[in-house]
Amino acid sequence: MSKRIFPILPKPAKKTLSKPGPFADDARDLGRMTEFDATISGTARILRRQRDSRRHSLEQFEGDGGPRFIKLEGEETVIGRAPDAQVRLTSKRASRQHAFLRVRGTDCLIFDNDSHNGVFLNGVKVHSAVLRDGDVIQVADSVFVYSEA
Amino acid sequence: MPAFVKFWGTRGSIPTPASWTRVYGGNTSCVEVRFDDTIFVCDAGSGIRELGKDLIARQPAPERLHLLITHAHWDHIQGFPFFAPLYQPAIKIHVYGRRAEDDNPFRLLSGQMTSTYFPVSFHDVGASIIADHLDNGNKVIDGVLVRTFALNHSGGCIGYSFSKDGRKIVYATDNELEIQNGDLFPDLNDTSPLRQAPEELVAEAREADLLIADAQYDEQGYSTRKKWGHSCCFSATDLALRAKVKNLALFHHDPEDTDRAIDQKVLACRRRAARLGGRLVICAAREGVEMKF
Numbered sequence: 001m002s003k004r005i006f007p008i009l010p011k012p013a014k015k016t017l018s019k020p021g022p023f024a025d026d027a028r029d030l031g032r033m034t035e036f037d038a039t040i041s042g043t044a045r046i047l048r049r050q051r052d053s054r055r056h057s058l059e060q061f062e063g064d065g066g067p068r069f070i071k072l073e074g075e076e077t078v079i080g081r082a083p084d085a086q087v088r089l090t091s092k093r094a095s096r097q098h099a100f101l102r103v104r105g106t107d108c109l110i111f112d113n114d115s116h117n118g119v120f121l122n123g124v125k126v127h128s129a130v131l132r133d134g135d136v137i138q139v140a141d142s143v144f145v146y147s148e149a
Numbered sequence: 150m151p152a153f154v155k156f157w158g159t160r161g162s163i164p165t166p167a168s169w170t171r172v173y174g175g176n177t178s179c180v181e182v183r184f185d186d187t188i189f190v191c192d193a194g195s196g197i198r199e200l201g202k203d204l205i206a207r208q209p210a211p212e213r214l215h216l217l218i219t220h221a222h223w224d225h226i227q228g229f230p231f232f233a234p235l236y237q238p239a240i241k242i243h244v245y246g247r248r249a250e251d252d253n254p255f256r257l258l259s260g261q262m263t264s265t266y267f268p269v270s271f272h273d274v275g276a277s278i279i280a281d282h283l284d285n286g287n288k289v290i291d292g293v294l295v296r297t298f299a300l301n302h303s304g305g306c307i308g309y310s311f312s313k314d315g316r317k318i319v320y321a322t323d324n325e326l327e328i329q330n331g332d333l334f335p336d337l338n339d340t341s342p343l344r345q346a347p348e349e350l351v352a353e354a355r356e357a358d359l360l361i362a363d364a365q366y367d368e369q370g371y372s373t374r375k376k377w378g379h380s381c382c383f384s385a386t387d388l389a390l391r392a393k394v395k396n397l398a399l400f401h402h403d404p405e406d407t408d409r410a411i412d413q414k415v416l417a418c419r420r421r422a423a424r425l426g427g428r429l430v431i432c433a434a435r436e437g438v439e440m441k442f
Contacts (some may be wrong), residue, residue, distance in 0.1 A: 038249075124430065124440075125440070130436070132172045
């Protein structure tokens with residue numbers, strides 16, 4: 001009798017979604033699995049997909065409009081005094097479109113839009129930067145902490 | 150016209166990808182210095198790979214690049230074969246020697262692409278690679294004055310300064326500012342007077358908008374690695390203070406240094422500069438950060 005090398009894993013329970021949830025797209029995609037995808041369980045595939053994306057947010061703890069929590073959604077977020085800026089500031093030290101936040105891949109980047117008073121990252125003036133969890137961003141009189149999850 | 154400096158690789162000695170190097174980065178030396186459309190690439194450590202990808206994605210993509218190598222230690226040339234513009238036929242890459250007939254940098258870069266080390270030959274890449282030279286160490290390239298100066302590193306190393314329209318950027322990595330035993334500070338909070346620095350180096354860095362300086366160690370780290378060719382962060386701070394530079398970027402981070410350790414070095418250097426009365430802005434060079442001067 002041959003010796004079994006690999007342990008027998010319990011069969012994963014069949015998951016059904018009664019209404020569209022956060023993984024609804026993934027659940028629908030299970031029906032279009034490629035041969036390669038079929039080698040891993042649906043749950044593992046969903047988790048793997050989540051690993052490829054991050055949730056980005058800012059927490060403002062100083063300055064006008066704060067304190068507030070800002071979820072960064074979409075490809076671009078404008079910080080500034082312009083009425084249509086997603087993160088609107090009223091300080092006269094802020095330019096109308098002072099800075100942009102852009103999501104590229106799993107990273108979030110900040111760009112100074114040639115503002116008059118600049119963008120400071122952890123106390124140092126920068127033109128652009130890839131943000132990291134816990135970074136402190138100062139725009140005019142407002143101070144934000146960046147988080148990624 | 151402003152000058153832009155972007156850090157693509159800030160780590161010394163060997164690439165160090167790890168969760169604890171995520172903030173400052175794990176790629177080895179590569180810094181982009183840009184004046185208008187003129188792009189200088191300082192060193193070809195592993196950081197040059199990301200720079201290459203970024204360059205060919207730019208609109209319009211650059212047609213000409215100026216590559217300046219400080220010296221041929223691995224961490225300064227190892228990324229070159231993975232530099233995407235190498236494989237773009239429309240791009241010209243000038244590789245500079247210090248003087249006419251000094252084709253050392255060109256030979257060193259091509260040498261690491263022989264079949265023993267790398268599958269693609271230097272002669273089979275698409276770009277035009279031009280063995281160019283500075284004129285006895287200095288040259289005006291597209292209106293930017295590029296100067297070179299000697300640094301203290303085993304095997305020799307050269308630093309570069311870039312000046313145009315009143316903006317000055319100085320790149321001085323892999324440089325040991327030597328300290329005698331008695332002059333070592335016991336901790337990171339010392340208030341001792343300014344350390345000496347070579348006059349030539351102070352002159353080259355004088356009143357720079359940004360000095361990118363070797364600051365691999367703290368005092369303790371330096372005490373056990375003398376003559377390894379790198380400086381401690383307080384010596385770099387003192388050099389910057391002596392030269393009255395405006396901004397100092399601590400560079401060539403030790404592969405053992407965590408992000409937290411680098412943060413602590415920056416804070417200690419800021420405290421020292423403040424105590425000595427300087428108005429110097431100090432940061433640690435960080436991958437993905439671009440500064441404008």
